[in-house]
Amino acid sequence: MTEKVKVRIDGQVIAATPGQTILQAARDNDKYIPALCYMEGLSAVGACRLCMVEVSGVARLLPACTTPVQEGLAVNTSSPQLQSYRKIALELLFAERNHVCAVCVSSGHCELQTLAQEHGVTYVRYPYNFPKLEVDTTHPKFVLDHNRCILCSRCVRTCAEIEGAHVWDVAGRGIQSRLVSELKRPWGEATSCTSCGKCVQACPTGAMAEKGFGVEEMTKKPAVVGRLTSMRGGR
Amino acid sequence: MTTKKPTSPAKKPTSPAPMDRELVAYAPAAEPAEARRPVVKKITIPHVSRIEGHARITIKLDDAGQVIDTQFHVTQIRGFEKFVEGRPYYEMPSITARICGICPISHLLASSKACDAIMAVRIPDSAAKLRELVHCAQFVQSHALSFFHLSAPDLLLGMDFDPARRNVAGLLEEHPDALRDGIALRKFGQQVIERLAKERIHPSWIVPGGVNAPFDPEAREKTLAEWPAAMAIVKRTLALWKKTLDGFPDEIATFSNFPTMYCGLVGPDGSLRLYDGNLRFIGPDGSIVADQVKPGDYANYIGEATLADSYLKAPYYKPVGYPEGIYRVGPLARLNVADRCGTPDADKELEEYRQRLGRIVQSGFHYHYARLIEATYALERMKELLDDPAILGTKARAHAGVNNLEGTGIIEAPRGTLIHHYKVDDNGAMTWANLIVATGHNNLAIGRGVLQVAKRFVDGNKIQEGALNRVSALVRAYDPCLSCSTHALGTVPLLLQLQGPDGQLLDEVRSE
Numbered sequence: 001m002t003e004k005v006k007v008r009i010d011g012q013v014i015a016a017t018p019g020q021t022i023l024q025a026a027r028d029n030d031k032y033i034p035a036l037c038y039m040e041g042l043s044a045v046g047a048c049r050l051c052m053v054e055v056s057g058v059a060r061l062l063p064a065c066t067t068p069v070q071e072g073l074a075v076n077t078s079s080p081q082l083q084s085y086r087k088i089a090l091e092l093l094f095a096e097r098n099h100v101c102a103v104c105v106s107s108g109h110c111e112l113q114t115l116a117q118e119h120g121v122t123y124v125r126y127p128y129n130f131p132k133l134e135v136d137t138t139h140p141k142f143v144l145d146h147n148r149c150i151l152c153s154r155c156v157r158t159c160a161e162i163e164g165a166h167v168w169d170v171a172g173r174g175i176q177s178r179l180v181s182e183l184k185r186p187w188g189e190a191t192s193c194t195s196c197g198k199c200v201q202a203c204p205t206g207a208m209a210e211k212g213f214g215v216e217e218m219t220k221k222p223a224v225v226g227r228l229t230s231m232r233g234g235r
Numbered sequence: 236m237t238t239k240k241p242t243s244p245a246k247k248p249t250s251p252a253p254m255d256r257e258l259v260a261y262a263p264a265a266e267p268a269e270a271r272r273p274v275v276k277k278i279t280i281p282h283v284s285r286i287e288g289h290a291r292i293t294i295k296l297d298d299a300g301q302v303i304d305t306q307f308h309v310t311q312i313r314g315f316e317k318f319v320e321g322r323p324y325y326e327m328p329s330i331t332a333r334i335c336g337i338c339p340i341s342h343l344l345a346s347s348k349a350c351d352a353i354m355a356v357r358i359p360d361s362a363a364k365l366r367e368l369v370h371c372a373q374f375v376q377s378h379a380l381s382f383f384h385l386s387a388p389d390l391l392l393g394m395d396f397d398p399a400r401r402n403v404a405g406l407l408e409e410h411p412d413a414l415r416d417g418i419a420l421r422k423f424g425q426q427v428i429e430r431l432a433k434e435r436i437h438p439s440w441i442v443p444g445g446v447n448a449p450f451d452p453e454a455r456e457k458t459l460a461e462w463p464a465a466m467a468i469v470k471r472t473l474a475l476w477k478k479t480l481d482g483f484p485d486e487i488a489t490f491s492n493f494p495t496m497y498c499g500l501v502g503p504d505g506s507l508r509l510y511d512g513n514l515r516f517i518g519p520d521g522s523i524v525a526d527q528v529k530p531g532d533y534a535n536y537i538g539e540a541t542l543a544d545s546y547l548k549a550p551y552y553k554p555v556g557y558p559e560g561i562y563r564v565g566p567l568a569r570l571n572v573a574d575r576c577g578t579p580d581a582d583k584e585l586e587e588y589r590q591r592l593g594r595i596v597q598s599g600f601h602y603h604y605a606r607l608i609e610a611t612y613a614l615e616r617m618k619e620l621l622d623d624p625a626i627l628g629t630k631a632r633a634h635a636g637v638n639n640l641e642g643t644g645i646i647e648a649p650r651g652t653l654i655h656h657y658k659v660d661d662n663g664a665m666t667w668a669n670l671i672v673a674t675g676h677n678n679l680a681i682g683r684g685v686l687q688v689a690k691r692f693v694d695g696n697k698i699q700e701g702a703l704n705r706v707s708a709l710v711r712a713y714d715p716c717l718s719c720s721t722h723a724l725g726t727v728p729l730l731l732q733l734q735g736p737d738g739q740l741l742d743e744v745r746s747e
């Protein structure tokens with residue numbers, strides 16, 4: 001049996017497996033750290049900054065999803081400062097694109113919406129960006145609405161790491177970043193797309209949805225997609 | 236957006252930041268002051284930009300202080316049709332339901348019907364029945380709101396009753412039973428909607444292809460149990476109104492009391508239809524000028540004129556032309572258009588109504604009477620639908636993709652004919668949309684009615700209370716949904732302005 005490392009999460013000492021991230025160790029021990037771009041079964045990229053934690057002895061905040069555990073690490077998962085930064089991160093996600101829960105297929109089942117509720121985001125303090133964005137309706141079964149995409153790249157990693165098709169990528173820089181299928185071909189024309197729909201299931205918001213679903217009707221199963229990795233032995 | 240998520244006003248493309256509060260970006264006070272705190276920035280958006288849709292009535296006076304002209308202006312939010320471009324058509328029901336917080340079910344139904352047409356499906360029988368059931372419940376609710384909550388202070392207390400007490404409080408003193416009835420009736424309608432659609436305001440239950448869940452037998456039992464009390468209220472109210480009616484000779488004579496054409500949906504036998512039917516147009520004398528017009532053919536019969544002083548388009552009967560082809564919709568129009576209601580009690584009431592007022596009733600004041608007869612009909616239809624075992628059918632939704640590139644859905648909303656017309660590309664992305672709402676159809680008639688009332692009641696340089704109230708009461712008789720017709724969000728205030736011969740503003744009054 002592998003040697004365990006002892007870490008302290010919110011004062012409680014837990015035994016973690018070496019190589020695990022803080023987020024995984026916390027989850028294994030029923031400690032809650034909010035996360036959005038992290039999805040079990042996929043590599044971690046640290047894109048959304050919601051899982052930021054305080055580590056004693058480290059001056060800056062660290063993302064729990066990409067920071068490996070170490071013997072003696074002491075982690076603080078919530079503090080007024082962390083709460084306030086998480087709230088800011090969420091508000092900026094809302095301000096960046098056009099998230100209108102009232103007409104969204106995922107309303108009521110959306111990870112972004114749920115996190116906003118948990119963090120008491122009742123309104124957004126920053127001016128909205130109101131970008132003019134497209135809806136890709138070209139795929140016969142699925143639709144991609146860029147208005148609702150938060151660029152978490154869960155779909156990108158799902159397609160590349162689980163399905164092995166690598167249809168999706170993020171192109172452009174900064175505020176111009178966009179999710180693209182096969183070097184900017186419309187989704188419906190992407191020859192490598194197997195139409196498996198796993199990206200749709202992995203997407204935390206209503207950005208990807210099955211066609212024909214009305215408001216609030218789209219529920220997703222990211223856990224089922226993530227489990228595929230462990231079912232084939234982590235390969 | 237459900238309860239407490241951040242409101243994104245992104246879907247109102249005409250105004251860049253349509254918020255009435257100050258937009259202030261700052262770091263929460265709880266946070267210790269430090270270098271990373273975001274820059275404090277304050278953007279104040281003037282209150283006026285908030286009034287996206289409003290209705291304004293201008294009354295013009297000559298030198299002698301006599302009314303020479305009136306104008307009814309409604310500013311419509313443009314850009315809605317543009318905004319939906321590129322969105323999947325099946326999102327239209329939920330998007331359009333958010334146009335108006337007052338008539339979401341009407342938009343859901345008309346929009347879903349347009350989507351059914353794009354999918355080229357005949358929806359399951361139980362779905363059609365359930366949609367009609369929820370629609371009837373909406374009629375009961377909406378007509379109760381219009382009669383009891385909005386108009387009863389004028390109607391039961393009188394137009395010249397002390398304005399300070401001409402409200403719900405006054406009603407509570409003078410007509411407590413009627414007030415209680417109104418509340419109970421509205422609640423009945425709302426409860427049925429809630430039971431069917433789970434959520435009262437913006438149900439996502441009505442979907443393209445049908446409804447997203449079949450009828451729960453328990454909900455049916457509950458509704459049947461509550462039904463007799465609701466019917467008793469409508470009967471009592473009709474009896475009360477028939478006694479009260481004759482006390483309003485001036486209002487009857489002047490509330491849009493002029494000949495127009497009328498339009499409404501009818502069944503194959505010419506009877507009243509609310510959820511599904513074909514259009515019928517009748518002339519001012521009651522002669523049928525077009526009958527059984529299929530929804531998809533509406534554009535051959537309805538033209539839309541653009542008015543200079545209002546962004547609201549003015550529909551007219553195309554073969555006659557503009558402005559002679561002015562027609563009215565809504566309760567008064569429907570009862571003029573239909574040969575009969577088709578349910579026993581409503582037909583009895585309709586017969587008496589016609590005996591008292593004639594086959595074609597043209598005074599806008601009688602929208603109230605017509606509304607009560609329609610409430611009777613809606614309740615009777617509900618009972619028929621509830622008694623039909625087919626309504627419990629478990630297949631309630633048809634699935635299909637894009638099979639037509641164009642689709643039109645028409646229903647009779649409580650306020651009148653509602654038309655949704657969409658065009659899509661091969662992938663189902665919207666390329667074009669046209670909506671004609673009830674208040675749009677009635678726009679011209681309301682405007683002309685205002686002139687008639689103003690001529691009779693407005694005199695002098697000040698808007699006298701009685702005059703103001705009668706002008707508002709005329710507008711209320713049509714029960715217009717300005718929120719819908721302007722595609723604005725929330726309720727829209729009514730602004731009454733009195734203008735002197737040189738265009739100077741003499742007086743101004745605002746009412747909700």
Ligand code: SF4
Nearest residue numbers: 149150152153155203
């Ligand atoms: S489409 Fe969904 S899963 Fe993909 S990057 Fe956007 S939000 Fe994430």
Ligand code: FES
Nearest residue numbers: 037046048049065
């Ligand atoms: S979950 Fe760690 S940064 Fe997104």
Ligand SMILES: [Fe+2]
Nearest residue numbers: 335338716719
């Ligand atoms: Fe409305």
